[in-house]
Amino acid sequence: MSTVDVTNKLAVLLHQSNIRENLSVPQLVEKTLARKEGVLTLTGAVATTTGKYTGRSPKDKYIVEEPSTKAKIDWGAVNQPISEDVFEKLYNKVLDYLMAKDEIFVFKGFAGADPKYRLPIQVINEFAWHNLFTHQLFIRPTEEELQTHKAEFTVISAPSFKADPAVDGTKSETFIIISFERRVVLIGGTEYAGEIKKSIFSVMNYLLPEQDILSMHCSANVGQEGDVALFFGLSGTGKTTLSADPKRRLIGDDEHGWSNNGVFNIEGGCYAKCINLSREKEPQIFDAIRFGAVLENVIVDENTRIPNYDDATLTENTRAAYPIQSIDNIVEPSIAGHPTTIIFLTADAFGVLPPISKLTKEQAMYHFLSGYTSKLAGTERGITSPQATFSTCFGAPFLPLPATRYAEMLGKKIDEHNVQVFLVNTGWTGGEYGVGNRMKLQYTRAMVQAALEGELNNVETVKDPIFGLEIPAHVPGVPDEVLQPKNTWADQAAYEQKAKALAEKFRENFKKFTNIDPNIEKLGGPIV
Numbered sequence: 001m002s003t004v005d006v007t008n009k010l011a012v013l014l015h016q017s018n019i020r021e022n023l024s025v026p027q028l029v030e031k032t033l034a035r036k037e038g039v040l041t042l043t044g045a046v047a048t049t050t051g052k053y054t055g056r057s058p059k060d061k062y063i064v065e066e067p068s069t070k071a072k073i074d075w076g077a078v079n080q081p082i083s084e085d086v087f088e089k090l091y092n093k094v095l096d097y098l099m100a101k102d103e104i105f106v107f108k109g110f111a112g113a114d115p116k117y118r119l120p121i122q123v124i125n126e127f128a129w130h131n132l133f134t135h136q137l138f139i140r141p142t143e144e145e146l147q148t149h150k151a152e153f154t155v156i157s158a159p160s161f162k163a164d165p166a167v168d169g170t171k172s173e174t175f176i177i178i179s180f181e182r183r184v185v186l187i188g189g190t191e192y193a194g195e196i197k198k199s200i201f202s203v204m205n206y207l208l209p210e211q212d213i214l215s216m217h218c219s220a221n222v223g224q225e226g227d228v229a230l231f232f233g234l235s236g237t238g239k240t241t242l243s244a245d246p247k248r249r250l251i252g253d254d255e256h257g258w259s260n261n262g263v264f265n266i267e268g269g270c271y272a273k274c275i276n277l278s279r280e281k282e283p284q285i286f287d288a289i290r291f292g293a294v295l296e297n298v299i300v301d302e303n304t305r306i307p308n309y310d311d312a313t314l315t316e317n318t319r320a321a322y323p324i325q326s327i328d329n330i331v332e333p334s335i336a337g338h339p340t341t342i343i344f345l346t347a348d349a350f351g352v353l354p355p356i357s358k359l360t361k362e363q364a365m366y367h368f369l370s371g372y373t374s375k376l377a378g379t380e381r382g383i384t385s386p387q388a389t390f391s392t393c394f395g396a397p398f399l400p401l402p403a404t405r406y407a408e409m410l411g412k413k414i415d416e417h418n419v420q421v422f423l424v425n426t427g428w429t430g431g432e433y434g435v436g437n438r439m440k441l442q443y444t445r446a447m448v449q450a451a452l453e454g455e456l457n458n459v460e461t462v463k464d465p466i467f468g469l470e471i472p473a474h475v476p477g478v479p480d481e482v483l484q485p486k487n488t489w490a491d492q493a494a495y496e497q498k499a500k501a502l503a504e505k506f507r508e509n510f511k512k513f514t515n516i517d518p519n520i521e522k523l524g525g526p527i528v
Helices: 003-014 025-034 084-099 128-137 143-148 194-210 239-243 283-288 361-370 403-417 441-452 492-510 518-524
Strands: 019-021 046-048 061-064 080-082 104-111 119-125 153-158 175-179 184-188 214-217 219-222 228-233 249-252 255-258 263-265 269-273 294-296 319-323 339-346 356-359 372-375 387-390 420-425 461-463 470-472
Touching (some): 046 128, 084 184, 104 128, 104 194, 119 128, 119 194, 128 194, 153 194, 194 214, 214 228, 239 339, 239 441, 249 255, 269 283, 339 361, 339 372, 339 403, 339 441, 356 361, 361 420, 361 492, 361 518, 387 492
Parallel strands (some): 019 104, 119 153, 153 184, 228 339
Antiparallel strands (some): 175 184, 214 255, 219 249, 255 263, 269 319, 356 420, 372 387, 461 470
C-alpha cells in the first residue's frame, strides 16, 4: 500500500459519523463516566486504571525503517527498527478496528508553546479518558486556531487492539511504532496513557534538532529578574521538588525546546508522579488534582471517593495529569529567554559525589551524556545494594538521534550564552546508602539558590582528586565540611574505594560513545 492510500484511509476514518472532535473537558468527563472507563473522585478528578501495563513498554517501541530517515536514526535497543510492510499491515488493521467503533475521540492541538516552532498534532483515541488526558497534556487550540488547524503528525491509540506477534511481526501484543515518513504514531495493546505523551516527545526529539533547536528532558523556571534555569534529572533526584520554587515561575515540568530565541515548553500540561503525595510536601501538585484532572492507577475509596496516594497496590508509578494552568505561579505562554543556569541533579547512593560542583563546558557535556543516578536497594526485585544507572542526556528512551548530536548542541549553547552549569548530588553523604544519610533538603535548596542567584559564579573552588569536579569552598547556609564528601566519611579509605569504583563505572559507560570529541572524555570525566 502506498503512502497516499494510507493517508486516504485516515481521512476516511476522520470523516466518519462516530468521530467526536475536540470535546470540552466536561463532555470528556461525562463520556468517561458513561462508558465506565473511570470514576469521579471527591475533588472532581477522574480516576482510571491501565490494566496490566502500568508503565511504558520500551521493548515494544519501534521506528519504521524508511529511506529518508534510515541513516539518521540511532538504531539499537532503544530505537528498534521495524519494516514498512509490518507497519502498514498493522496500521490498516487498527484503522479498520476503529472504524467499527461506536465512538472515536479526536484531539487537535499543538506540541511546542512557541508558535514559530510548534507542531500541529492530532490524537485519535479509542478511550474517552485517553482523549481527556491528551487534552490536558498538550497545547489546546483557540477556536480560531482550530478552524485552520492542519495536523502535521498523528497519534492513533487503540489500547484494546492487541497484536498477534506470530502474524503481525511484533514481540508482544503491545506496539508503539513511529513512522517519520508517514507522520504517524501507532499505539496498541496498552492502556498506559504515558505512551501517548512520550511518543510525541520522541517525535519532537527528532524534528526539533533538524531545525537547530535542542530538545530537552528537563524542567524549567524563571526568576523575578527574568533569569531562566533548567533542571535535568532522572526519577528520584528531586527535579520536581527543586524546580517548584515560590520565588520563581514555572515554565514547564518535563519537556522543553531551546531555540535561538530562548526556551519553550513542549507541552501544555503536567504528568506528575503522585505516590505518597500530600498537600504538605507538594501543595501545587496536590491542589492541581481537581475537576478535569486524570488519575492513573491511584486507589480510590469506593464510598468517600477520596484518593489514597500512599497505596501502591497497583503500581508505584501512580500518576496525575492536569493542565499547567492548574499550577499557580506559571509563565503563560510557556516561553522564556535563554538559560543563565543549568542544574544536573543526581541521587548518588554511593555517597561519593560532591553535593554541588561547578562544571566546565566539557564536564557539562560529559555528565549530560552520562545521565547518572543510582537505584536503591529494594526499589526493584534483586537489587540489594545501590546500582549505578546511566540514562543518556537524562532521557535515553526518547532520543531517536545519536546522543552526541544533543550533547554537541548543548555545548554550543553553553558557549553562546555563557551558561553556568552545576552538578548537584541530592543523594547520600557520610557513607553510602545504609551507612550515611540523605543530603538535607535545606542544604540542597541553599546550594541551588546560591547557584541560581549567581553567588557561586566566582567563588573559590577545590578540585576533587578523583572526579575532577570543582567544589565551591563556601556556600551560604551550608557547613563547609558538608561540601567535601570525603570529609563526611568516618572511614576515608572506604570513601576512596567507593569513589574510584564509581569513577570506573563512569568510564566504562562512556565507552559506548564513538565519533565524539576526545576532549569531552579527557577533560570532562574522572581523572583517576
